[in-house]
Amino acid sequence: AFQPRVFSGVQPTGNLHLGNYLGAVSRWVPLQDQMPAIFCVVDSHAITAGFPDPSELTNATREVTAAYMAAGIDPKKSIIFNQSQVREHMELAWIFNCVARMGWLNRMTQFKEKAGKNKENASVGLFAYPNLMAADILAYRATHVPVGDDQKQHLELTRDIAAKFNNDFGARIKELGIGVPNPTPSPELPEELYFPLTEPMIAGPATRIMSLRDGTKKMSKSDPSDLSRINLKDDADAIAKKIKKAKTDPDALPSETDGLEGRPEADNLVGIYAALNGMSKDDVLKEYGGQQFSAFKPALSDLAVAKLAPMTDEMRRLTGDPAQIDAILKEGAENASAIAEPVLKDVRKIIGF
Ligand code: ADP
Ligand code: NA
Incomplete structure (x- = not known):
């Protein structure tokens, strides 16, 4: 074999x-x-x-x-x-x-x-x-x-x-x-x-994180807009700013039963939250369904910073040698x-x- x-x-x-x-x-x-x-x-x-x-x-x-x-x-x-x-x-x-x-x-x-x-x-x-x-x-x-x-x-x-x-x-x-x-x-x-x-x-x-500026394009290194992606080297302020500015629709987050169909920007942000926290999108909707993006986005920023900041520090330490x-x-x-x-x-x- x-x-x-x-x-x-x-x-x-x-x-x-x-x-x-x-x-x-x-x-x-x-x-x-x-x-x-x-x-x-x-x-x-x-x-x-x-x-x-x-x-x-x-x-x-x-x-x-x-x-x-x-x-x-x-x-x-x-x-x-x-x-x-x-x-x-x-x-x-x-x-x-x-x-x-x-x-x-x-x-x-x-x-x-x-x-x-x-x-x-x-x-x-x-x-x-x-x-x-x-x-x-x-x-x-x-x-x-x-x-x-x-x-x-x-x-x-x-x-x-x-x-x-x-x-x-x-x-x-x-x-x-x-x-x-x-x-x-x-x-x-x-x-x-x-x-x-x-x-x-x-x-x-x-499996496919989309641009924060345009829900039809994947997040990519080659996108000319830095606001479109969260870089692993971004500091906490940059992460918070980019998530705050991320394009969304005006509605509240859907419930688990309503689901994310037809809500590409919400789907993307919920997917990011789920992946960062090792949970499913349904679990995220159980927790945040019905809430506005104005409540969800800060929670997502906090989570992203908590997960990425130690990695960024370690990257900086390693590239120093x-x-x-x-x-x-x-x-x-x-x-x-x-x-x-x-x-x-x-x-x-x-x-x-
Ligand atoms: P990029 O597409 O940003 O130039 P690479 O071609 O080097 O990056 O891809 C490296 C890995 O990252 C591949 O496994 C690719 O599928 C994955 N990848 C790249 N962009 C995304 C994305 N937006 N969402 C999920 N995975 C991605
Ligand atoms: Na690629």
């Missing part, structure tokens, strides 16, 4: 925000006690939308590493490293460029959003990004990938790539004796696989390479290199 293994990552581009924390990083913490886990700072993805200032990129990589640790990722339990330091990601990505079809990538909605109107001017790297993401995951034959809802389509592509590779080289994988029995046999796949069909883990009340962070990343890269190298050796054998 495939060794159960978690893999996930965040790009070191600008500010880490509440969406990254609630949709991804906070959910990784309990997983590191359940199975081997690898958490990557995906710096090779961070150059797809234009090369950032080099020293800012280096610092952003350290900052995301500090955020992982401040959130509770323990480098003694989990591997923490940055993508560019393990060359197997690049090698496997090239091979996957030759597995994935143009038509598959043409369907990726994130490319359409990120490339905007001028697609001819987007980098080839931005277009091929999902193939690199598949390589990130499959270089470790990872079985579980906890991410936010926006990554669902990319994870489906990862499964499509794994399936095509397993099929195209099915006989060869069997002949080399390096296959793993398919845990969920199906007529579409050979009996033995080399790559697992990775499970997306997209769950909880915060860049050499320590670099040492953790270096050790992580060595441990990650030790897993990815033999996988790439197999892959080279499979394809005849």
Whole structure:
């Protein structure tokens, strides 16, 4: 059977925000006690939308590493490293460029959003990004990938790539004796696989945190409005101000039975409260249903500050010692390479290199 293994990552581009924390990083913490886990700072993805200032990129990589640790990722339990330091990601990505079809990538909605109107001017790297993401995951034959809802389509592509590779080289994988029995046999796949069909883990009340300014857009690092997101580095005043200014409708919060349907802004704020406090949205409505936003928003600010302030302090402490962070990343890269190298050796054998 495939060794159960978690893999996930965040790009070191600008500010880490509440969406990254609630949709991804906070959910990784309990997983590191359940199975081997690898958490990557995906710096090779961070150059797809234009090369950032080099020293800012280096610092952003350290900052995301500090955020992982401040959130509770323990480098003694989990591997923490940055993508560019393990060359197997690049090698496997090239091979996957030759597995994935143009038509598959043409369907990726994130490319359409990120490339905007001028697609001819987007980098080839931005277009091929999902193939690199598949390589990130499959270089470790990872079985579980906890991410936010926006990554669902990319994870489906990862499964499509794994399936095509397993099929195209099915006989060869069997002949080399390096296959793993398919845990969920199906007529579409050979009996033995080399790559697992990775499970997306997209769950909880915060799979898609929306912008505080516009309920139709997700909270994102690239939103030009700083009021749209709560950054992990925001202080208590900034958090309170942003929540106070968050766009809402004029009605009171609905009861649990009325529910949040058709109330996107309320849904978003209730989801944030629920995720921060480890409860369900229904539980939040049981407590706050019928109350005005003028009462709920201060409670939400207090909760957000109570949860985020200790993390912000810890991030600041950790980034004060860049050499320590670099040492953790270096050790992580060595441990990650030790897993990815033999996988790439197999892959080279499979394809005849
Ligand atoms: P961003 O989308 O802000 O540039 P990344 O692409 O680096 O951030 O995403 C890192 C992780 O954070 C991914 O698992 C992604 O699904 C998750 N994520 C990003 N934005 C949100 C959001 N608004 N709500 C929930 N999860 C999110
Ligand atoms: Na994203």
